[in-house]
Amino acid sequence: MGNGEEHKLEAHKKLLICLVISSSSLGLILLFCLAFWVYRRKKSPNSSIKNSDAENGNSFSLFMRRLSSIKTQRKTSINKDYYVQSFDFKTLEKATGGFKDSNVIGEGGFGCVYKACLDSNAKAAVKKIENVSQEAKREFQNEVELLSRIQHSNIISLLGSGSEINSSYIIYELMEKGSLEEQLHGTSRGSALTWHMRMKIALDTARGLEYLHEHCRPPVIHRDLKSSNILLDSSFNAKISDFGLAVSVGVHGKNNIKLSGTLGYVAPEYLLDGKLTDKSDVYAFGVVLLELLLGRRPVEKLTPAQCRSLVTWAMPQLTDRSKLPNIVDPVIKDTMDLKHLYQVAAMAVLCVQPEPSYRPLITDVLHSLVPLVPVELGGTLRLTR
Structure with a gap:
């Protein structure tokens, strides 16, 4: 064996010795860390539970417990985000003046709404x-x-709630101008609502619906959209209210839900077959659009025993450009660009189509309305003086 080979063999031996020493040192360090960790675990207050898992080799059980702990923490944080302020009866009684009749500003299916x-x-x-x-x-x-869990500029804001044995209470922000129904069909007969203001209200309502359909997770179907559930603040900004009948699509499913709603606004497929989708809200929106356009109620009594549907009456005339200007609400007649009038009428016709698949998505309706609303009212229309 030559000197060169002897030197190489000697070098390999030294390298091997170094590797063995390094591995041994690393093993000792790891063993020390493990011993220290076990010591700390034994000192911890929950060591009896955790050690029993380790001793039984039940690592899967330990993993599932940790996973469950993580889920619980996440759920708790969500509930904190959705905190609702609680009001006691005495506070609400004082705020409403003892629930005086003079403070009643609205009526619902199960009680009254009071100014507070x-x-x-x-x-x-x-x-x-x-x-x-x-x-x-x-x-x-x-x-x-x-x-x-809903926050949007076109959805009514919840301030809190309260409950006692005989009654429950929901506290909202006050909407000074009342409902769209009151403004259109009340004593003023829509005189405060110009053409552009009506288009703004339609746009606000479409934005609120788009938020429910497209941005809520899971999506929400309102199920009772109507002019009395569209409230107006002091500047006539519109907000959707009354979510008692609303359903979350992922929780309750879309189809075969118990029939609820208001006559004149309920979509045909839901009324006849109980099939509920976001297109049911689009139909109701189309009826509201007709109310804004024509100033008429969704269902009109002709005689004590006979009623007429606004949709049925209006449809043949909405598509006739010679007749359309003559059926517009007299308050706004001849105050709008005819081209815009035809566009809104066409949009309403699409929304109230008997076949749901022919109706547009609320997002498409919203995009069609934006160019018809002046910039100062939230649209993109620039008015020329």
Whole structure:
């Protein structure tokens, strides 16, 4: 064996010795860390539970417990985000002046809505729900749960809630101009609503619906959209209210839900077959659009025994350009660009199509409305003087 080979063999031996020493040192360090970790675990207050898992080799059980802990922490953080302020009866009684009749600003299926002034001098609306049935309780819980996780400029804001044995209460922001129904069909007969203001209200409502359909997770179907559930603030900004009948698509499913709603606004497929989709809200929106356009109620009584549907009456005339200007609400007649009038009428016709698949998505309706609303009212229309 030559000197060169002897030197190489000697070098390999030294390298091997170094590797062995390094590995041994690393093993000792790891062993020390493991011993220290076991010592700390034994000292911890929950060591009896955790050690029993380790001793039994039940690592899967330990993993599942940790996973469950993570899920619980996430759920708790979500619930904190959806905190709802609780109001006691005495506070609400004082705020509404003892629920005086003179403070009633609206009526619902299970009670009245009262104007209120809270301790902070904030104006509010208090809906009192008589707990006369399981349905009333269910709608109360549903509305509070949904509104507690919804925040949008065109959805009514929830300020809090309260409950006692005989009644439940939902507290909202106060909308000074009342409902669209009151403005259109009340004593003023729509005189405060110009053409552009009506288009703004339609746009605001479409934005609120788009948020429910496209941005909520899971998506929400309102199920009772109508002019009385579209509220107006002091500047006529529109907000959708009354979520007692609303459903979350992922939770309740889209089809075969118990029939609920208001005559004149209920989509045909839902009325006849119980099939509910976001297109059901689009149909109701189309009816509201017709109310804004024509100034008529969705269902009109001709005689005590005979009623007429606005959709049925208006459809043949909406598509006739010679007749359309003559059926427009007299308050706004001849105040709009005819081209814009035809566009809105065509949009309403699409929304109230009997076949749901022929109706547009609310997003498409929204994009069609934006160019018809002046910039100062939230659209893109630039008016020329």
